[in-house]
Amino acid sequence: MSLFLEFHLIQNFAPSNLNRDDTGAPKDAIFGGQRRARVSSQCLKRSIRLTAAEHDLLPQENRGIRTKKLKTLLLEKLSDRDPQEAAGKIEVALAAAGLKLKDDGKTEYLLFLGESEVAAFAALIQQHWDALVVSADKKSKKDSKAALPSDIVRQAKTLLDGGKAVDVALFGRMLADLPAVNQYAACQVAHAISTHRVEREFDYFTAVDDRADPDEPSTAHIQHTEFNSATLYRYAVLDVNKLRSNLQDDQELALSAVAAFTEALVRAIPTGKQNSFAAHNAPEFIGVSLRHATPLSLANAFEKPVAPRADKALTQQSVERLAAYDDKLGAVYADANDQWLFLDLTEHWPDGKGERARSLPELVQKVRALIDSKLGE
Structure with a gap:
């Protein structure tokens, strides 16, 4: 009905x-x-x-966040780790899910994610810290992703399920690189x-101007x-x-x-x-x-x-x-x-x-x- x-x-x-x-x-x-x-x-x-x-x-866990700064959010949640090492592993994990980062560390477009989706990404990185290997010669993200075990790639992609975020459910989202996780x-x-x-x-x-001299106009701006x-x-x-x-x-x-x-x-x-x-x-x-x-x-x-x-x-x-x-x-x-x-x-x-x-x-x-x-x- x-x-x-x-x-x-x-x-x-x-x-x-x-x-x-x-x-x-x-x-x-x-x-x-x-x-x-x-x-x-x-x-x-x-x-x-x-x-x-x-x-x-x-509740906080049922809210969404619209941002390009997903990497920054994940670094905050991984504050107990070395920041430089964490940054590299974040890029590999996001690439595994199909999310691209620009050179400035921001995503290519605004993401609308549930707070629980962000937390789940942080948990995934913590869980598979050793397996998320960043190549020393800074190969492309695709190469880093290809080296990951297939179960980690699968798990990364399943994290984008809307996260029971009410505002995402209400207003929907479109992720250009991941049409399967779009929400109407x-x-x-x-x-x-x-x-x-x-x-x-x-x-x-x-x-x-509160300090204008007596011999000058007090009006400093007109609009x-x-x-x-x-x-x-x-x-x-x-x-x-x-x-x-x-x-x-x-x-x-x-x-x-x-x-x-x-x-x-x-x-x-x-x-x-x-x-x-x-x-x-x-x-x-x-x-x-x-x-x-x-x-x-x-x-x-x-x-x-x-x-x-x-x-x-x-x-x-x-x-x-x-x-x-x-x-x-x-x-x-x-x-x-x-x-x-x-x-x-x-x-x-x-x-x-x-x-x-x-x-x-x-x-x-x-x-x-x-x-x-x-x-x-």
Whole structure:
């Protein structure tokens, strides 16, 4: 049975520049023929990962790390060994697994590995220290790999199994040299867009020299920065069965992953220019829908942009639009067993449309219990 856990958030940000383009301006997009504020999917996913780590929502061994510095990480774990000797053996062991290092010791591209995968590589090197022979004349890694016993090569390749790292299971990975260990993401995150039309604004500012002489201008620097303020619609969907599969069918870990993702998604706020704007604005509405037939983004509720009104906030209008569009879409595409959970600070989500939570911890608990009941069917 298909289980798609969807997250629909309405979140109003004060003036800010959370996610910049190459010119330093807030990212945007044309949607429904109108310019909208935008926060990219990549930015949001990184914020979710960092938030989960910051709030310690998952054990260290079930987290991932994205880096080119795998060799450095392994040297840290082999700190009881001679660094120069360890460096050579690390290169041989990684070559056995099919991972290449450049002359600067970094991998050719960013790797997304589970913490337990890194630890397993360190353990492999410790276990087969004497067998990992580095030739004195610095032959190529291929030659060093060819000299290894076949069982070590086999073992090295089996270490890249995802390591039950939740963020790797959620967001997937691609290793160009090792397609067999690629992992398809269990989660999709949309670019957040404003529910209304936006215009860029400019902040002109100066920096003053505190020690300027009386006869010289105190302004030592003049600059401007762009910003906007927007009510965003954020959408993400999680394939629960795929998540459990990516986590090697560990159902308890999958449930913990769902709970951690729910909390991290809600709490995640990009860090762009926060020292200048401090836009720490929590979502006004969090809707969680469990769908069986197909995922259904509700972004088209805002194809016609919400218009400002004196008597009703943009967040309130956005929540009303969201509910009405879900009813319209659900009548055609939804399954009779679909369910809603929600936390609504606007008080404009319809009564009876799903089960209400009064706090984030309560919502997280309800989401976990819902998925637990469905996985047990």
